[in-house]
Structures are given as C-alpha cells and as structure tokens.
Amino acid sequence: MKGSGYFILRLFSFVCLFCLYAPLAEAAEVRDVRLWTAPDHTRVVFDLSRNIDYEVFRLHAPERVVIDMKHAKIRKVTALVLPDPVVKTVRYGEPKKGVLRIVLDIQKKNIGLRSFLLKPMQGKPHRLVVDLIRKESKSVTQVKKVAVKKSQHDIVVAVDAGHGGEDPGAIGRNGLKEKDFTIRVAKKLAALINKEPGMRAVLTRKGDYFVPLRKRVRLARKAGADLMISIHADAVKTRSVQGASAYTLAERGATPDRVAVALAAKENAADEIGGVMLSQKVNDPMVRNILGDMAKRDSLNSSQLLAENMLLQMKKVGKIKYKTPKRARFVVLTALEIPSVLVEMNFISNPKQERKMRSSKHQTRLATALYEATRNFFRRMGLLDSSAMVPSS
Ligand SMILES: [Zn+2]
Known part of the structure; x- marks a missing residue:
C-alpha cells in the first residue's frame, strides 16, 4: 500500500521534529x-x-x-x-x-x-x-472595626471598588487604570456614608491588591451589609462611546440582555486575571444555591429601585448610557439577601471621560451621586430619618 508507507514517513518526520526540538527547548x-x-x-x-x-x-x-x-x-x-x-x-x-x-x-x-x-x-x-x-x-480586622465608632444598629453599606492588584480592570488610552479610579471613588463614597448619622460603610478592598469576587460577597455578608455597591468603569473599542450604566442580578431563566451578558462575562473574568485557584472556585457553595424565596425576590426588587435611583443621580453629573438598569449574572452581585448594584461610572476608553475620571473633583461628584442615591433608597425604605432631607434641585 503506497499510501500507508507515505503516512509512516510523514509520521516519522513529525516525531523527529520533536526529537530535534526537545533538547533545544528554551529555558x-x-x-x-x-x-x-x-x-x-x-x-x-x-x-x-x-x-x-x-x-x-x-x-x-x-x-x-x-x-x-x-x-x-x-x-x-x-x-x-x-x-x-x-x-x-x-x-x-x-x-x-x-x-x-x-x-x-x-x-x-x-x-x-x-x-x-x-x-x-x-x-x-x-x-x-x-x-x-x-x-x-483576624486581630487586624478587629482593630479596624473598633476604629469606626458607630452604633451596631447603623445601616451598613458595602462599597466595592472593582478590580485591584494583579487585575487592573479596563485601561484608558492615556493609562488610567480602572482599579485606581474605582478605589478613589469608593473611598470618597465611604467617607460620605460614614459622615451620615445612622450609616456606616465597609470597603471590600482598601488598597491595591486583588480580592476574588466571591470574597467580596463574603466580606459584605460578614459585615452585615444592608446594601452593596460595586463600582466599575467600562471600556469599548470606539472611543466616542460614553455614559453611565447600572446593573443588577438577573434571575435564572430570564431573557438575557446581550449587552449586559457580555459585560458580566468581562467583569466575572476578574478572578482569572487577578488569580484565583481552581479549587477555591469549585469549593465555594454560594453560587450553586442561588435564588428562590420571596426574600430574595424582594432584594432583587430593591436592587432595581436602587439602580434606578443611581441612574437618576448620575444623570446630574454626566451622560447616561442606558436609561434603565440592565440585568445579568454578575458574580459580585450574588448575595441575594443584600440589595446589590454594579455601576459602570462611565467609559474609561473615552479619552475625554478618562481625563475627567482622573480629577479628584469629578470623582467626588460621582461619589456624591452614589451617596445621594443610597440615602434616597434608605429613606424610601423607611430605614433612614428623612427629617434632614434637603430638597433636590
Ligand atoms: Zn470592571
């Protein structure tokens, strides 16, 4: 058989290529x-x-x-x-x-x-x-807890600065990293919350290091958070695209929104970029037992309300990309008993926005918008005294 002889020859030369390359393999x-x-x-x-x-x-x-x-x-x-x-x-x-x-x-x-x-x-x-x-x-965290002298009955807001450490998140054309922008806004938001009587902020990330997505959720739960705000910045190829958007967790089986699904996939990849061991991912039971009872549904409704409020407030600071909140399965939003919203503050890929996002003043404006939305949310829930309410312009 002519063909098989040729095949053997081919196979031989193929194997031999390996013989040659193996010892030469670069360190x-x-x-x-x-x-x-x-x-x-x-x-x-x-x-x-x-x-x-x-x-x-x-x-x-x-x-x-x-x-x-x-x-x-x-x-x-x-x-x-x-x-x-x-x-x-x-x-x-x-x-x-x-x-x-x-x-x-x-x-x-x-x-x-x-x-x-x-x-x-x-x-x-x-x-x-x-x-x-x-x-x-453990003792280190205890010391930090004592530092914030507030009542145990305070409303606790988990403020989550997206990305960090190994995971820079999106990077602007002039080099601004999403992780650096998110931590600045998060710290400003936390400071505003801590000034408000009856409210207390907990940062899931305090510096430039990586925190796995599920650990962020765990930290919010451990702190007894009544609310979770995850701060991000978006990026696309087209530099003119701009505007803020807000996201909540989609229920399983819900009609997927293409934009939100793509974004969730991008944000959920943080673990692989920042570095999470495979075993850490598999052993976490939290994501498996997702959704079900009324309490969880209530929390999803609350998330929706908060997200809507955030867009209203963000509109005062800049453009909005989508008028209503979108839904997808973001890992960081999976604490179903805690109303949770992920906000893309703007597009870091837009050079004009990137410049603004670098400015401390602008960061304060953005943080204030999130803070106002949070306060309004708790007032509507009847959890925060509204006597000090200032009429908004
Ligand atoms: Zn992000």
Missing part, C-alpha cells in the same frame, strides 16, 4: 515579579515565558520561603514595591544547574503558603502566584 524565563500587600496576605506574582515545574517550601533560621523553578532563568526585573509586613527582601540564585531559586526573606514565622499557576489571559502571560497568608490577620 522558561521569569520576566517580571510583582508584589501585592493585602490586609491578610502578601501575593508575589511571577510573569513566565511559558509554563514551568516548580516547588515552594519553607526554610528556617533565618525564616524564608523558597521557590525552585526547574529549567528556568530570570531576566532583569523591576524593583518590587516594599516594604511589606511579611517579605523583607527577594533574591535569587542557581543552587543546581538549570534550577532557578527565588528566596523570599520573611519576617514572620506564622504564615501559610499557597501557590498556583495561571494560564495566559487577556494579555497576561503564564504566571506563578505565591500567597503568603498571615495567620494573625
């Missing part, structure tokens, strides 16, 4: 290292030219965390942002031929380790993530 290259300090852990991220084999372990006296990467080398990397409460210094060497050893000198004994690889995603390369988890973090 993986560590191209950059970043460090993010979160309240309960420190995250070190290595950008890699390809996937690697690695090991992470502890060595004592002096305390250090060692990361051995097989068949890898390191390129000159930018200096890390230190100080960090755990990592003192980062150094590297080659203990054995072909093994790149990264050593993190640490100043705490009581830490847990977690590491995982991430596949390339939205312009990010292969990455190795190493988390150093501080075990005493």
Whole structure:
C-alpha cells in the first residue's frame, strides 16, 4: 500500500521534529515579579515565558520561603514595591544547574503558603502566584472595626471598588487604570456614608491588591451589609462611546440582555486575571444555591429601585448610557439577601471621560451621586430619618 508507507514517513518526520526540538527547548524565563500587600496576605506574582515545574517550601533560621523553578532563568526585573509586613527582601540564585531559586526573606514565622499557576489571559502571560497568608490577620480586622465608632444598629453599606492588584480592570488610552479610579471613588463614597448619622460603610478592598469576587460577597455578608455597591468603569473599542450604566442580578431563566451578558462575562473574568485557584472556585457553595424565596425576590426588587435611583443621580453629573438598569449574572452581585448594584461610572476608553475620571473633583461628584442615591433608597425604605432631607434641585 503506497499510501500507508507515505503516512509512516510523514509520521516519522513529525516525531523527529520533536526529537530535534526537545533538547533545544528554551529555558522558561521569569520576566517580571510583582508584589501585592493585602490586609491578610502578601501575593508575589511571577510573569513566565511559558509554563514551568516548580516547588515552594519553607526554610528556617533565618525564616524564608523558597521557590525552585526547574529549567528556568530570570531576566532583569523591576524593583518590587516594599516594604511589606511579611517579605523583607527577594533574591535569587542557581543552587543546581538549570534550577532557578527565588528566596523570599520573611519576617514572620506564622504564615501559610499557597501557590498556583495561571494560564495566559487577556494579555497576561503564564504566571506563578505565591500567597503568603498571615495567620494573625483576624486581630487586624478587629482593630479596624473598633476604629469606626458607630452604633451596631447603623445601616451598613458595602462599597466595592472593582478590580485591584494583579487585575487592573479596563485601561484608558492615556493609562488610567480602572482599579485606581474605582478605589478613589469608593473611598470618597465611604467617607460620605460614614459622615451620615445612622450609616456606616465597609470597603471590600482598601488598597491595591486583588480580592476574588466571591470574597467580596463574603466580606459584605460578614459585615452585615444592608446594601452593596460595586463600582466599575467600562471600556469599548470606539472611543466616542460614553455614559453611565447600572446593573443588577438577573434571575435564572430570564431573557438575557446581550449587552449586559457580555459585560458580566468581562467583569466575572476578574478572578482569572487577578488569580484565583481552581479549587477555591469549585469549593465555594454560594453560587450553586442561588435564588428562590420571596426574600430574595424582594432584594432583587430593591436592587432595581436602587439602580434606578443611581441612574437618576448620575444623570446630574454626566451622560447616561442606558436609561434603565440592565440585568445579568454578575458574580459580585450574588448575595441575594443584600440589595446589590454594579455601576459602570462611565467609559474609561473615552479619552475625554478618562481625563475627567482622573480629577479628584469629578470623582467626588460621582461619589456624591452614589451617596445621594443610597440615602434616597434608605429613606424610601423607611430605614433612614428623612427629617434632614434637603430638597433636590
Ligand atoms: Zn470592571
């Protein structure tokens, strides 16, 4: 049979290509290292030219965390942002031929380790993530709680600044990152809420570090939040597009809105960009038992009311993209007992808007709009005293 002989020849040459290439395979290259300090852990991220084999372990006296990467080398990397409460210094060497050893000198004994690889995603390369988890973090949160001296009966608003750390979110043409914009507006909104008697804000993210979407929901629940506001900025290819929009959670089986579904997919990808271990995703039961009883439906109605109010207020500050709130399955909105709204404040991809979004004054205006909407919402619910109500113009 002529054909099969040809096939074998083809197969042979194909296999042989591998024989040639295998020994020549380039060592993986560590191209950059970043460090993010979160309240309960420190995250070190290595950008890699390809996937690697690695090991992470502890060595004592002096305390250090060692990361051995097989068949890898390191390129000159930018200096890390230190100080960090755990990592003192980062150094590297080659203990054995072909093994790149990264050593993190640490100043705490009581830490847990977690590491995982991430596949390339939205312009990010292969990455190795190493988390150093501080075990005493509970006392830290307690101290912070004492700092806000307010009544236990206060209305609690969870203010969620989208993205952070490894996940910059959308990036404007002149370099403004969504994560930096959202944290500024979130902090301003929290400050306004904390000034209001009977209200208290809880930030799900306080600095530049990544918080998984489900953890944001968990933090809101733990704080006993009566409301959750997730702050974002949108981006599209067409630079002229602008305007604010508001989103609530869609019920399962609802007619999907194409725009909202696409946006939810983009926002839900944050976990893969910011770095969440697969096991962390699978083990979380929250997303599985979604929806059902009347209380949840009430909360969805409340979310709708709040979202409408937000658009009304945002209209005073700038343009609105969609007149009514849209619905989709955003992971960050899945605390069904808490009325939750995600707001895209505007399009960071519009250079004029990007410039405005950089301005502290404009950020204050946006935060004030969200604050007014929140206050009006609680007043309508009869939860906030309306005697001090100022007539709106
Ligand atoms: Zn976003």
